[in-house]
Structure formats: structure tokens, C-alpha cells
Amino acid sequence: MKPISIVVITLNEEKRISRLLEDLSQQTHQQFEVIVVDSNSDDNTVEVAQAYQNALPDLTVHKMDRRGVSLGRNTGANLAKHERLLFLDADVRLTPAFLTLAIEQLERKQLEVAGVYMGAKDLPLVHKLGYGLFNLGLFITQFTFPTAVGACIFSSKNVHQRIGGFDEQITLCEDCDYVKRAGKTWRFRFLNLTFGFDPRRLDQDGTFKMGATYLKANVRRFFFGEMRNNEMEYKFDHYRDQQR
Template sequence: MLFSLTAQTNAQKGMEGTLMTTIDLSIVIITLNEEHNLPRLLADLTLQTWQNFEIIHVDSASTDNTVRLSQRHAKNFEHYRIVQMEKRGVSLGRNTGATQAKGRRILFLDADTRLPPNFLAESMWELEYRSLDIGIVLKSSYRLPAKQVIGYELMNLGITLSRRFFPTAVGACLFSTPQTHEAIGGFDEKLKLCEDCNYVLKAQKTGRFSGQIIKPRFMFNPRRLNQDGILRTGWTYLKANLLRFFKGELYKNEVPYEFGHYSNT
């Protein structure tokens, strides 16, 4: 069960029928207790040089001030909706947001993602120029400590090398289209890990993806590396994808993973 809170400007309220049909991009942001990270991402979005987007914030029953802060920031955007879910889940949240998307394209974001001001402009141009349905985005290691740079670049290398025969992706920043999302059945809500990799693999099998990685990169809070350690984090995802490659998707919790277990700073 979920309910939606809609935050709109006066201009949008008076012209909703016209404006909402011209949206090029629907940005779906999922959260679980992200009161520290969500405002930073929203601040990045206000600074984008390209602004023809809507924001659909899907919250998974946060117990902190995430939703309250989202409502406060909503006034900075022309198209902004908040959807509150009673049930938690990464795939559930993304799928819920996608069902409400009115844009020609969808960008799935996690709250701990950071975007440079030209990210949307460059990404949308490349997606349109190359006529891509799916756009994989790599992580930027700019200004990170050496150990984290190595960790991120190894992840990027793995995504790059496997993109043609067994594609993987980072769901924290992933482009798609409503048509592709519907055709592949969205994110598999039975998966707790590698649901993003499964998403692009399904797209490849249906002929909607052939390994395209776009040039812009996104910044990602290194809290996961800090909390779990670089080696442990790397081994978790390497093991998971090796199991997926040889035995199929991880429906039996073969690699235990808890949604939202990372610190929120």
C-alpha cells in the first residue's frame, strides 16, 4: 500500500495538462532514511544546466526526516512528487516510481548519488544522439582517496569488460525508457542483490541493450566502501555475479544483503 503527496508550483497547477506532456526525463529517487544525503542530491539537481525533468521521490517508510526535507525542497522544482510506501524494497521503489513517470526517459537514482551540473545535459544529448534505450553510467572517482579510487575503477572495469556478453550496471544511476521498463517487466522484486544487473541483462536479451556505456559519470557516496571495506565489498559483488553467471539469479539469498543497512552520512 502506498500514498502519494504532490508538490507543485502555482504555474504547474494552472498548466498541468500542458506541461506534463512535455517532460523529457522522469527522475526516480528511492530513499530509506536518507535525511543527510537526499538534500545534497536535490541541490545538485537544482544546479543542472538542463531542467526539463520531473522528480518522483519514492520513500520506503523512512523513520527520520527524509520525507519532511523532501517536501521542503519540492518548491525548488516545477514538477515534483513524493510517493510514500509502507513496504520497503529497492526494486519495489524503482518500479513504483516508474509507473508514475511521464517522461520519455527515466533516470533511476539513489539518494547518495551526486551529479555535476552538466550531467543531465550531456547524458540526454548522448542518449538521444545514439538512440539508446538503456544508458549505463560509471562511477567517478574524482577527489577520492587512493584506495577508493582503485575500488571504483575496478568496478568500472568489470562493468566495461562484461557489457557485451553478461552486462552489469549500477542501479544508483541508470537510464532507461518507459517502453523498455515495461517490456522487460521492470526490476525483479524477488531479488535483493544485483537487481540492477538483472535489469540490463533482461534488456539485452530482448534486444533493447547492446552494452552501451555513456560518457558522463556520477559521483557516489563511498560510505559502502567505508563501512564494509573495499575488499569485502568487491568480493560481495564479484561472488554474486559469478554465481549469477554460472547458476542464474540469486533468488535464494545466496549472497545475503540487507536493503538500507548503510549509514546515512
């Protein structure tokens, strides 16, 4: 199996980043580097991440002086030394076999870019319903109008460079724009896998309100194109801290 560069973007995630880094340290596939790109956090996110240098020998922690989701992902991709890329959010959880199973599917299906479904194990029924509907939408649209969850996207340096990376002018659905542009040249599909996703977004915004927001955003994208003028405001790290 080929090595992989894992880019993790953070902003004030001192209570969650350690969980993801611990998950990565326990992966059955260990040929990877981890690049934590921090958007100038106000808390101890950087220090917590740096404490994993022993558990993750190939770990780089880069602190930016500006904030931005797409900026962070692009910065990490530029620092990556391996061809295969995996973009993760700091509140993601992975099973030990995640990388092994993902790389097997990527190689077998010959995919340059791919998404992963959201898992709802151990979450309340309402969250399971919300994630299930969202995943159904992801499955359907992958064939005609690719969308994805930016918290977990596989790509490659070749794809990333040729499409110009994530559009830093887009604040909502920048992940969907990325896979849509990639899908014009390379076949995009979802892997038969799930990743753990912190439900704090659903807890704060509400399952159906959040679903309606993304439905509205993607309908608008379908008819009018990407939103580069803050048509639907969506702030990075606008969620209140909810320890789980």
C-alpha cells in the first residue's frame, strides 16, 4: 500500500484534536504523515497536537497567521510529501482499520478522489436519521452532481494541483465545489466506509435546520453556481464548545 499525507485543519480544537491523533496512532496502516494546519487558534490546540510527536513520528504542526478552511487545506496539501492526500477535520473519529480499508478501495476502484459517508454509531436516533438522509443525498448526487463532506475527503496532489485546490473565496460548500471540479476529469465515488463525526453541529443548529441549510445551498449551487459573495454566511468554528 502506498503512503498517504493526512491534512488536519484546526481552530480552537484542544479538546478534540487529541482523539483524532490517538485514532491515527492506532491505524493498522502506518505509512503516513500527519500535517496539522492550525488557523491561529486562541487555545492550546497547537501544544496538544505537538505532544503527539512520539506517537506520530511523522507529524508536522503548522500554525497559520490567518484563518480559513480552504486556506488550511491548501496549505497542508502544499506541505505534503506523498501523492495520496486525505483531508480531515479535527473532530473526526476513525476506526483502526480505516486507512487500510480506504486505501484498498481506492486502489481497487482506481479512484483519485473520493468521499466517505458519515457514521452515526452510538448517537441518538434523531442524529442517525439525519445522517442517514444526508448520506442518501451524497450517494445519489455522486453520479451526476458530486457533493461531499469536507471533514473526510481523499484526493491526490495531482488532482489538487490541476484543479487549483480548494477555492478560498467560498465559505459554504467549498468541499462540494472541490469534488465537483475534480469529478469533471476524474471519476468521483464514495467509499463503502464511514467516519465518526462530532454531532455538535446538529446539537447546536438542529438536525432539520442544518439539513435544510445544506439542501438550500446545494439547490442554489445547482442553478446559480458557487457562492463566492457570502450569499449564505457560514463561519469557521461558530459552534459552541460541547465536551463529549
